[in-house]
Amino acid sequence: xxxxxxxxxxxxxxxxxxxFLECVQDMDHENMxxxxxxxxxxxxxxxxxxxxxxxxxxxxxxxxxxSREKKERFSLILESASTNQTSMYLCASSSSLxxxxxxxxxxxxxx
Amino acid sequence: TQLLEQSPQFLxxxxxxxxxxxxxxxxxxxSLQWYRQEPGEGPVLLVTVVTGxxxxxxxxxxxxxxxxxxxxxxxxxxxxxxxxxxxxCAGAYGNNRLAFGKGNQVVVIP
Numbered sequence: 220x221x222x223x224x225x226x227x228x229x230x231x232x233x234x235x236x237x238x239f240l241e242c243v244q245d246m247d248h249e250n251m252x253x254x255x256x257x258x259x260x261x262x263x264x265x266x267x268x269x270x271x272x273x274x275x276x277x278x279x280x281x282x283x284x285x286s287r288e289k290k291e292r293f294s295l296i297l298e299s300a301s302t303n304q305t306s307m308y309l310c311a312s313s314s315s316l317x318x319x320x321x322x323x324x325x326x327x328x329x330x
Numbered sequence: 331t332q333l334l335e336q337s338p339q340f341l342x343x344x345x346x347x348x349x350x351x352x353x354x355x356x357x358x359x360x361s362l363q364w365y366r367q368e369p370g371e372g373p374v375l376l377v378t379v380v381t382g383x384x385x386x387x388x389x390x391x392x393x394x395x396x397x398x399x400x401x402x403x404x405x406x407x408x409x410x411x412x413x414x415x416x417x418x419c420a421g422a423y424g425n426n427r428l429a430f431g432k433g434n435q436v437v438v439i440p
Contacts, residue, residue: 223372250426261432262373262418269426309372317361317422321372 222246223322225310231328238297240325242310248320250313251293253277253285255306256324262309268293300329333357334421334431342437346408351417351434354401359421362395362402363428367416409438 226241244251252267254277264277266285274285282304286294293312297304305328311319334355343349353362361380365373377386379395379402386393390413392405406413416435420428 259432262430264427267427313426317426317428318363318375318378319420319428320375321365324370324372326370 223310223312223320225308225322225325227325228323229326229328231330232297232300233330234301236297236300236329238300238327238329240295240297240308240310240327242293242295242312242322243291244293244312244320245291246312246314246320247290248312248314249290250319251287252311252313252319253283253293253295254309254311255279256309257306265295302329305329334419334429336417336419336431336434338434339432340435340437342439343409345411345438345440348405348407349409349436350403350405351436352401352403353419353431355421355429356400357421357423357429358399359423359429360399361422362399363420363422364393364402364404365418365420367418367433368414373418404434406436409436411438411440414438 223244253265254262256262268274268287284296308325310322313319337352363378364376367373377393382397382399384395390407394403416433418433420430
C-alpha cells in the first residue's frame, strides 16, 4: 500500500512565525503536491514538484515556499505565518498515472 | 481553470436506501478519481476511471465515467452508516494535475 505521512496532525503557531510542514512518501513517486482545504472552497493546489529540486506554483502559492531535496520528501514552508493561513494542509504523491494518494493532513491554526 | 461541480452538496438518507451523487464539468479529463474523506482525515482513494463509459464496482459502490469523459456518477446500494463521509471527485488534466470538486457530503442515518 502507498503510504504518505505528514509530520504533524495538529499544529498551533503564532503570527509571524516560520512554519515547516513535512511530507514523506514511500512509493518512489516522482510527483508530490501540497494542497490546502477550507470549508466552501474545496482543495486548492499550493505547489507541486515533478522531481527532486523541481517545483512549480499551483493556484495559490502566495505566502508559501517549498523544498524537495530528496525524492521521498516534500516540505511546505510558511515564511511568516498569518491568520489567513489557518487551514487543513494535505500532501499527496503520484506516479505518472495521475492518481494521487494523500496523507492524513495537518490542521494548522495561526493565532 | 478546470471546474468540477458536484451535486447534491449534502445528502442525508436512512440506512438501507440507495443514493446517487454526480460530478459534472464542461472540460474533458484524461481520467477521473473518486475519494472519500472523513472529518479530520485526508482523502482516501476509492477508484480511478479512465475510459469513457467505463463502469467500476467496489462492493456496494458503482462508479460510472461519462461517454465524453466530462462527468461521472457514484451510486451506493443499500447505504450503511460506514458510507458516511465527504465524497470528492477529481479530474486529471495537463501534466499530472487534478481539478477537485467541492464534494458531496453524505450522511447515512442508522
